[in-house]
Amino acid sequence: MESTRERPVTMADVARAAGVSRTTVSFVLNDRSGVNIPGTTRERILHAAEGLGYRRNAAAQALASQRSGLFGLVTEIVTSPFAADVIKGAQWRSWEDNRFLLIAPSENEQMMEAAAIEKLLEQRIEGLIIAASWHQAIEVPENAHQVPCVLVHCFDESGRLPSVVPDEESGGRAAAQELLAYGHREVAHITLPPGIPAQVGRLRGFGAELSAADVALPDQRIVAGDGTAESGYHGAAELLDGPNPPTAIFCGNDRMAMGAYDAIKERGLRIPHEISVVGFDDQQALADSLRPGLTTVALPFEEMGAAGVRKLTAMTTGSRDTSSHLALDCPLHRRSSVGFALR
Amino acid sequence: MESTRERPVTMADVARAAGVSRTTVSFVLNDRSGVNIPGTTRERILHAAEGLGYRRNAAAQALASQRSGLFGLVTEIVTSPFAADVIKGAQWRSWEDNRFLLIAPSENEQMMEAAAIEKLLEQRIEGLIIAASWHQAIEVPENAHQVPCVLVHCFDESGRLPSVVPDEESGGRAAAQELLAYGHREVAHITLPPGIPAQVGRLRGFGAELSAADVALPDQRIVAGDGTAESGYHGAAELLDGPNPPTAIFCGNDRMAMGAYDAIKERGLRIPHEISVVGFDDQQALADSLRPGLTTVALPFEEMGAAGVRKLTAMTTGSRDTSSHLALDCPLHRRSSVGFALR
DNA sequence: CAGCGTCAGTAACACGAGTTACTGAACGAG
DNA sequence: CTCGTTCAGTAACTCGTGTTACTGACGCTG
Numbered sequence: 238m239e240s241t242r243e244r245p246v247t248m249a250d251v252a253r254a255a256g257v258s259r260t261t262v263s264f265v266l267n268d269r270s271g272v273n274i275p276g277t278t279r280e281r282i283l284h285a286a287e288g289l290g291y292r293r294n295a296a297a298q299a300l301a302s303q304r305s306g307l308f309g310l311v312t313e314i315v316t317s318p319f320a321a322d323v324i325k326g327a328q329w330r331s332w333e334d335n336r337f338l339l340i341a342p343s344e345n346e347q348m349m350e351a352a353a354i355e356k357l358l359e360q361r362i363e364g365l366i367i368a369a370s371w372h373q374a375i376e377v378p379e380n381a382h383q384v385p386c387v388l389v390h391c392f393d394e395s396g397r398l399p400s401v402v403p404d405e406e407s408g409g410r411a412a413a414q415e416l417l418a419y420g421h422r423e424v425a426h427i428t429l430p431p432g433i434p435a436q437v438g439r440l441r442g443f444g445a446e447l448s449a450a451d452v453a454l455p456d457q458r459i460v461a462g463d464g465t466a467e468s469g470y471h472g473a474a475e476l477l478d479g480p481n482p483p484t485a486i487f488c489g490n491d492r493m494a495m496g497a498y499d500a501i502k503e504r505g506l507r508i509p510h511e512i513s514v515v516g517f518d519d520q521q522a523l524a525d526s527l528r529p530g531l532t533t534v535a536l537p538f539e540e541m542g543a544a545g546v547r548k549l550t551a552m553t554t555g556s557r558d559t560s561s562h563l564a565l566d567c568p569l570h571r572r573s574s575v576g577f578a579l580r
Numbered sequence: 581m582e583s584t585r586e587r588p589v590t591m592a593d594v595a596r597a598a599g600v601s602r603t604t605v606s607f608v609l610n611d612r613s614g615v616n617i618p619g620t621t622r623e624r625i626l627h628a629a630e631g632l633g634y635r636r637n638a639a640a641q642a643l644a645s646q647r648s649g650l651f652g653l654v655t656e657i658v659t660s661p662f663a664a665d666v667i668k669g670a671q672w673r674s675w676e677d678n679r680f681l682l683i684a685p686s687e688n689e690q691m692m693e694a695a696a697i698e699k700l701l702e703q704r705i706e707g708l709i710i711a712a713s714w715h716q717a718i719e720v721p722e723n724a725h726q727v728p729c730v731l732v733h734c735f736d737e738s739g740r741l742p743s744v745v746p747d748e749e750s751g752g753r754a755a756a757q758e759l760l761a762y763g764h765r766e767v768a769h770i771t772l773p774p775g776i777p778a779q780v781g782r783l784r785g786f787g788a789e790l791s792a793a794d795v796a797l798p799d800q801r802i803v804a805g806d807g808t809a810e811s812g813y814h815g816a817a818e819l820l821d822g823p824n825p826p827t828a829i830f831c832g833n834d835r836m837a838m839g840a841y842d843a844i845k846e847r848g849l850r851i852p853h854e855i856s857v858v859g860f861d862d863q864q865a866l867a868d869s870l871r872p873g874l875t876t877v878a879l880p881f882e883e884m885g886a887a888g889v890r891k892l893t894a895m896t897t898g899s900r901d902t903s904s905h906l907a908l909d910c911p912l913h914r915r916s917s918v919g920f921a922l923r
Numbered sequence: 924c925a926g927c928g929t930c931a932g933t934a935a936c937a938c939g940a941g942t943t944a945c946t947g948a949a950c951g952a953g
Numbered sequence: 954c955t956c957g958t959t960c961a962g963t964a965a966c967t968c969g970t971g972t973t974a975c976t977g978a979c980g981c982t983g
Contacts, residue, residue: 296643328683339680604933637970
């Protein structure tokens with residue numbers, strides 16, 4: 238039914254209606270300090286704009302001012318269950334900062350990622366966030382450097398780019414504190430693949446807190462896992478069948494905790510009455526559905542997304558921020574897999 | 581360290597490097613049919629562009645072509661657990677269509693929503709998706725009409741705007757089919773608030789499928805709930821304590837199913853051995869963590885998001901699409917709360 | 924060889940705003 | 954009365970690309 242899609246109202250229209258020049262309209266609408274426009278004229282212009290239903294054209298503004306008001310976020314949207322939370326946090330923060338967030342998927346092919354960034358650069362984003370699905374060192378695509386860039390849930394080896402990561406150590410400590418609070422002194426750990434930040438940090442924090450309480454964590458109590466449920470199963474089996482089974486197991490992630498549950502139940506032990514389990518990641522779908530519910534340490538995805546944007550904003554507004562590497566706390570989420578130690 | 585942020589490469593630069601006019605560059609890069617440029621020139625230009633690292637300026641392009649390549653999505657990002665999936669679907673689809681999706685939060689204050697749309701309009705979005713957190717008729721803000729608009733998980737009373745909603749009836753049917761397949765003939769239903777589309781559709785589908793199998797659903801077997809776990813508890817209690825308890829209960833949503841679980845367990849009945857339960861919504865956190873896992877009907881959020889974008893694309897490219905109201909199937913997600921009927 | 928058509932490409936304007944450098948009027952001081 | 958200063962506002966350029974209307978050269982035909 239719409240025959241003539243009417244031309245949108247421009248500043249020129251407003252100027253005409255208010256009987257001033259377009260420049261003046263621009264000054265008034267941008268509230269430019271240093272230019273004095275008397276209240277009456279100002280009112281007249283604002284009124285005219287209101288009346289005509291004037292709406293700024295962001296594209297024109299971006300072109301003229303050389304600032305798009307856009308941030309970019311590259312992440313694995315589809316495959317990663319975590320991405321949604323990062324997006325949520327970043328999206329919200331951007332909106333609050335009066336900017337839009339452009340999201341581009343990088344289903345983890347290096348080329349694809351560069352292409353995604355390329356498209357974002359075409360949009361003249363003022364800042365870029367690269368978010369990974371697991372805490373790791375990443376190879377930052379060349380073109381990412383053409384704009385202020387923050388890494389979320391990852392970092393670059395060189396340490397040149399600012400990053401926001403989870404404080405894995407704090408998570409490890411939280412796990413230890415919980416177990417200690419329940420009187421456990423015979424504790425064990427099933428690891429992630431060696432060397433990755435998640436493993437190194439989690440274990441360091443866990444170990445440190447135990448040491449502080451004079452609880453030993455001998456090598457026999459640390460068994461190697463690889464992050465899969467299968468490896469969690471075998472790791473737990475090894476611990477339980479050994480000469481000196483622990484009263485609590487801290488698993489490097491929730492999936493391994495799930496495997497551990499199976500090994501534990503197979504042996505007729507009850508969680509948390511006879512043995513306690515703590516996981517890591519707080520994957521809703523897992524932690525909630527396990528029986529009993531898995532007490533686990535959460536990765537602060539939403540906060541990381543928001544912090545990434547905050548950092549970008551700081552960088553683009555030129556405020557010198559010293560803390561270029563940010564590590565956010567990993568809080569414990571209590572469910573029902575930790576009980577009092579029997580021994 | 582970056583002293584002089586070098587001016588980005590423009591078409592003019594490419595033109596100069598290739599020894600042609602800017603117009604020609606534009607023609608080549610846009611691959612304009614109807615203009616003939618010999619291969620050699622074309623090569624020369626492309627090579628120059630590549631060499632200089634030319635990158636289109638989206639803002640300038642949008643301004644000149646009057647097309648932004650942007651779609652807008654208004655939804656409750658923060659509060660609604662469903663929004664993430666809609667975003668995921670819409671985001672992915674947009675990317676595939678070579679567009680960007682701008683997301684704006686509407687934490688459900690009518691004014692806020694209009695303001696959000698206003699910001700999107702400033703960006704000259706070519707289409708708008710409004711997504712609701714529950715299936716309902718909504719009051720579409722005035723300004724939404726200034727651009728092609730699709731409603732997702734909601735609709736407007738007048739029916740003027742195209743919409744994508746879940747086919748609640750199909751979900752109701754799926755629930756009934758599952759129960760019938762397990763031999764149930766004494767079934768009951770706990771309702772959502774009367775009149776809302778979710779209730780009307782789900783019950784209609786459920787009832788229709790039962791009728792087709794000559795199974796009655798008398799009024800005493802339909803008890804009123806309001807969507808809360810509390811009401812599910814009371815509803816189930818009423819059914820179980822009645823003169824003629826059912827062998828299966830179809831709950832209007834997962835939260836009520838959760839309440840029903842409690843009432844059932846209180847009475848010493850076992851799910852699914854003595855009584856079966858089917859929910860609706862497939863809220864991961866609930867359905868998974870209930871014991872036993874809740875068999876429930878899923879709302880296809882991701883698909884709705886994608887379908888919304890597809891419809892927008894169709895509308896903006898001017899292809900007349902007849903089906904202006906789309907209803908997507910609600911598939912059953914089997915877990916462990918349905919068993920064979922004893923009677 | 925005049926006339927016409929195609930080829931290859933260009934000049935010039937548009938898009939809607941931001942921004943700088945300027946102008947005409949009014950006012951006050953000397 | 955003149956000069957300088959503020960006030961209020963404008964002309965004109967810029968941003969980078971899309972698009973239309975045009976041009977000059979060349980080849981072919983009758």
